[in-house]
Amino acid sequence: MALTRLLLPNADVWLDEQFLPEPAAAALLTELTQTIAWRQESIMLFGKAVPQPRLTAWHGDAGTRYSYSGLVWEPEPWTPALQLLRTQVEAATQATFNSVLLNLYRAGPDSMGWHADDEPELGPAPVIASLSLGATRRFRLRPRRPLLTPHAPVSLDLTSGSLLLMRGATQQHWQHAVPKTSKSVGPRLNLTFRRIISA
Ligand SMILES: O=C(O)CCC(=O)C(=O)O
Numbered sequence: 673m674a675l676t677r678l679l680l681p682n683a684d685v686w687l688d689e690q691f692l693p694e695p696a697a698a699a700l701l702t703e704l705t706q707t708i709a710w711r712q713e714s715i716m717l718f719g720k721a722v723p724q725p726r727l728t729a730w731h732g733d734a735g736t737r738y739s740y741s742g743l744v745w746e747p748e749p750w751t752p753a754l755q756l757l758r759t760q761v762e763a764a765t766q767a768t769f770n771s772v773l774l775n776l777y778r779a780g781p782d783s784m785g786w787h788a789d790d791e792p793e794l795g796p797a798p799v800i801a802s803l804s805l806g807a808t809r810r811f812r813l814r815p816r817r818p819l820l821t822p823h824a825p826v827s828l829d830l831t832s833g834s835l836l837l838m839r840g841a842t843q844q845h846w847q848h849a850v851p852k853t854s855k856s857v858g859p860r861l862n863l864t865f866r867r868i869i870s871a
């Protein structure tokens with residue numbers, strides 16, 4: 673399949689719902705869930721350490737330090753599976769990536785709050801390629817400044833093997849989130865390939 677552009681103002685967002693065929697996506701979910709050194713980080717919220725409602729890992733080229741929600745990440749090296757995915761994602765997106773943030777949503781209560789991936793390390797127009805494996809979870813997008821970007825919030829159900837690409841001014845004008853769900857859902861693993869410009 674191919675990436676198809678979403679018609680959103682002040683955004684440059686593309687989706688390929690069938691980037692990886694299901695047997696490959698399912699096999700990768702199992703392999704990565706078992707072999708990645710998952711951590712549950714805490715973020716400081718009003719002076720208190722609050723565990724993030726998901727597990728995370730950060731892999732990349734040496735020197736791609738990244739600060740995220742008050743945490744500073746030193747990357748783990750690329751594993752063969754992650755390196756192969758990087759090559760495939762680069763070919764599909766015509767972009768280059770030097771790091772990947774992995775998020776494991778163990779079940780419905782695991783989530784990610786509203787944010788934009790606009791850390792200075794990512795430069796003025798971050799290119800982020802997001803590969804989803806496992807359970808379908810809802811991905812929401814909303815304008816950061818509704819007067820400047822008049823549009824209702826958007827919901828995408830990201831299925832296993834789908835590839836979402838955000839680039840250009842998307843992070844400047846939109847936020848995104850993966851809300852909790854009360855539905856009974858299995859694990860979902862998401863990989864966001866990124867390019868750290870100022871290491
Ligand atoms: O899990 C997702 O689909 C989104 C992940 C995300 O927004 C991030 O890692 O910054």
Ligand SMILES: [Fe+2]
Pocket residue numbers: 787788789848
């Ligand atoms: Fe994000």
